[in-house]
Amino acid sequence: MTYAAAVVRADGFTPPGPGDFDLPAIGGGHDTFEMFGQSFVLGVTKPMLQIVLAAVVVFVFFWAASRRRAMVPSRLQFVGEGAYGFVRNSMGRDIIGAHDFARYVPYLFALFFFILVNNLFATIPFIQFPTFSRAGMVYSLAILSWVIYNAAGIQRHGFVGYLKHQTVPPGIGGPMLILLVPLEFMSNILVRPVTLALRLFCNMFAGHLLLILFALGGEYLIVEMGGAYAPVGVLAWVLFILVAFLEILIQFLQAYVFVLLNAMYISGAVAEEH
Amino acid sequence: MQALIAPLATQAAEDGKLNPLLPHTIEIVLSLVVFGLLFFAVKKWVVPNFETTFEERTKAIEGGLAAAEDKQAEADAKLADLEQQLADARHEAARIREEAREHGAAIVAEMRDQAQAESARIVEHGKAQIEAERQQAVTALRAEVGSLATSLAGRIVGESLEDDDRSARVVERFLVDLETIEASAAAGNGAN
Numbered sequence: 001m002t003y004a005a006a007v008v009r010a011d012g013f014t015p016p017g018p019g020d021f022d023l024p025a026i027g028g029g030h031d032t033f034e035m036f037g038q039s040f041v042l043g044v045t046k047p048m049l050q051i052v053l054a055a056v057v058v059f060v061f062f063w064a065a066s067r068r069r070a071m072v073p074s075r076l077q078f079v080g081e082g083a084y085g086f087v088r089n090s091m092g093r094d095i096i097g098a099h100d101f102a103r104y105v106p107y108l109f110a111l112f113f114f115i116l117v118n119n120l121f122a123t124i125p126f127i128q129f130p131t132f133s134r135a136g137m138v139y140s141l142a143i144l145s146w147v148i149y150n151a152a153g154i155q156r157h158g159f160v161g162y163l164k165h166q167t168v169p170p171g172i173g174g175p176m177l178i179l180l181v182p183l184e185f186m187s188n189i190l191v192r193p194v195t196l197a198l199r200l201f202c203n204m205f206a207g208h209l210l211l212i213l214f215a216l217g218g219e220y221l222i223v224e225m226g227g228a229y230a231p232v233g234v235l236a237w238v239l240f241i242l243v244a245f246l247e248i249l250i251q252f253l254q255a256y257v258f259v260l261l262n263a264m265y266i267s268g269a270v271a272e273e274h
Numbered sequence: 275m276q277a278l279i280a281p282l283a284t285q286a287a288e289d290g291k292l293n294p295l296l297p298h299t300i301e302i303v304l305s306l307v308v309f310g311l312l313f314f315a316v317k318k319w320v321v322p323n324f325e326t327t328f329e330e331r332t333k334a335i336e337g338g339l340a341a342a343e344d345k346q347a348e349a350d351a352k353l354a355d356l357e358q359q360l361a362d363a364r365h366e367a368a369r370i371r372e373e374a375r376e377h378g379a380a381i382v383a384e385m386r387d388q389a390q391a392e393s394a395r396i397v398e399h400g401k402a403q404i405e406a407e408r409q410q411a412v413t414a415l416r417a418e419v420g421s422l423a424t425s426l427a428g429r430i431v432g433e434s435l436e437d438d439d440r441s442a443r444v445v446e447r448f449l450v451d452l453e454t455i456e457a458s459a460a461a462g463n464g465a466n
Contacts, residue, residue: 018294036296048304055312062316066323071334073327084324106317114312135294136301141309205294 013220016212021133021205023047050131054117058110087112087259095263100270104263107148111141112259115200119251122208123244130204130251135197142197145262150189153269162269188268196261203254207247214240420445 025031025043032039065080073081087109092101115132122130132138153162167184168177214236221233424441 018292021294022292035299038292038296040298040300048301051305051308055308059312059315059320062320066320066327069323069327069330071327071331077327081324081327084321085328088324106321107313109321110309110313110316114309133294134298134301136297136299137305139297140302140306144306144309201295 012224013217016209016216020212021208023129046129047131047134047137050121050127050129051118051137054114054121054131057117058113062113083113084109091259091263095260096267096270104152104266108259108263111262112255115141115258116252116255119204119255120248122204122211122251123248130208132200133205133208135201135205138197138201141200141258142193145196145258145265146193149192149262149265149269152266156270166269192261192265196258200254200258203250207243207250210243211240211247214243416445416449419449423448 022041023045025041025045026049027043029041029043031042033042034040062080062084065076066084068074068077070077088101088105091108091112092105095101096104118131118137121127122133150162153165156162157165163185166188167181169180169184172180218233218236218240221229221236223233225233420442423445
């Protein structure tokens with residue numbers, strides 16, 4: 001095998017890209033529609049099924065776990081109560097405060113396990129696709145978060161009172177406000193949904209892209225190039241496995257961070273003082 | 275929003291590639307609807323169950339604690355009562371013992387008095403009897419000694435000393451003298 005030949009073969013490798021996330025419609029339909037200057041697949045795709053499956057899994061599991069309401073819990077109920085108590089206490093009660101948290105618990109609870117299961121789909125065999133690597137799926141959750149924390153704040157302080165609450169830092173007056181109010185408005189009202197959405201989406205997207213790269217690159221090195229390149233391909237696959245475990249951690253952390261920030265935004269919005 | 279998206283879209287069109295940041299509209303709606311359904315289902319059928327369970331468990335534990343406290347208080351009261359009773363009983367026993375001791379001492383004293391009285395009585399009785407018997411013996415002896423002495427003297431003198439009155443007087447005088455001598459002798463002994 002000459003160097004030239006290797007270069008030629010390496011050129012034959014197509015690196016994975018955003019196109020790998022644009023899965024075809026199930027059933028093989030090829031219809032598309034145009035939107036934002038881009039054509040989208042028209043039809044039911046895998047992530048669409050996944051998001052429904054995630055909702056069903058979350059509901060059925062927790063419904064089954066909570067149904068018996070035994071004083072001495074079974075194993076299933078114990079796990080369910082532990083999971084529910086984790087979101088309720090560590091994200092609801094501890095952050096929003098014992099006075100207000102109860103009404104937000106169903107939202108935080110459903111949101112956390114919905115995101116968590118959808119993220120874990122990236123690791124679960126035969127599914128292996130993160131639902132939230134599709135930007136649209138994330139945008140709606142981010143918009144919903146934005147609506148909820150702002151609505152909670154407006155309900156508590158009134159519209160003007162809430163704007164003042166979010167944009168005017170206490171203990172500061174005079175010309176500094178001209179500088180600070182727009183900054184606070186930007187960071188507390190405008191940027192939050194964007195960062196929420198991008199953080200979750202980019203983590204899922206990049207993680208999955210990295211895994212595809214290791215898997216396909218390793219396969220190319222072993223199968224197409226072979227010889228001296230084969231051990232490098234094996235190394236790529238080992239890295240693939242290690243990164244896959246790292247991804248599990250990231251999948252959990254992103255779900256946790258998304259819900260934690262939701263709780264903190266709500267907490268900040270309904271707080272009496274800064 | 276349009277201003278934000280336009281450059282991205284233009285770039286995507288120019289590259290002929292997909293821009294992953296541009297959302298699939300159906301996915302936005304689908305995600306919102308599915309999450310909304312999940313939220314309402316969880317809120318209606320899951321969260322109340324968990325909350326009720328937590329509440330019931332808290333109540334059960336608190337109720338158990340309250341019941342245990344009641345039981346403890348009851349036991350404490352009962353214990354105090356029993357201790358009080360025990361102290362009373364001890365006190366009563368001590369009192370009875372003291373009484374019995376006093377009673378016993380009284381009985382012993384009484385018995386001793388009685389015994390002394392009895393012994394004194396017996397001694398007195400004995401003395402009286404002895405005195406009576408002595409008197410009797412003295413009387414008998416006096417009569418006998420009289421007659422014996424008279425007959426003896428008659429025989430010695432050789433004549434009858436049958437004059438009773440006189441002989442009786444003589445004997446009497448003799449005996450009285452005798453007694454006087456005895457008494458003085460006894461007094462002399464007593465003085466020694």
